[in-house]
Amino acid sequence: MRIATFNVNSIHARLPSLVRWLQQTSPDVACLQELKTPTEKFPEAALRELGYGVIWHGQKSYNGVAILAKGCEPTEIRRALPGDPEDQHSRYIEAVVRDVIIGCLYLPNGNPVPSEKFEYKLRWLERLRVHAAELVRSDQPVVLAGDYNVIPTEKDVYKPERWVDDALFRIETREAFGRILEQGWVDAIRHLHPDATIYTYWDYFRNAYARDAGLRIDHLLLNATALRRLRAGGVDRDVRGWDKPSDHAPVWIELAD
């Protein structure tokens, strides 16, 4: 069972390359972030034509998340991260696909530091920690996949010293992410490739992709039951080099059935 996450940076602008990627790699589950469309304008028919069931939570201009499931309908559990009923951002959606619980998330960027945006990011991480504490104990496999906007370690950024004061790499951010991992979650890609340089995002400017000046910020966290089934994982790096690309590349894992 292949489970992938892809920040598309606009579902409309990315539809041609999203379709191409789905046809080429045929993931069983695809978690999408940054739809940048109102719920009612989501291109549902185009995805169903490819054989995917889909649930999504849109928002005008910003954010937006979706879960695609090949050949079946995702069974929605929730479409908001618990802990703040006032939070209007569409950043979390959760479903069961076959026997796997899938959380699809788009964590706040948080820049500049300090700012209300950074405070929001830290609050969001804390809400995720509280919710993840419930999920990690599940006997079912659980995968928390998405754009975390967190650079976990110095290995995950091309030039760490340039990023120490950025919201993605600030010590508060890394520590908050670390408190989630401490519950027992495993960063699947780092687990499979402990020493490799792996990026999932490259800026549009400064020729970042060609220079491989990237960040690893898209992650799939697994609970113990999911980890036992983990067989492989990687980044579909070439997608970042296609025409009209997102600034993120898809990341995927393979779980044994």
Added chain:
DNA sequence: ATGCCGTGGAAACCACGA
């Protein structure tokens, strides 16, 4: 080493992203 690019939405610039 700075939103330099990309996207959406409203207006012919601005917010936002990482």
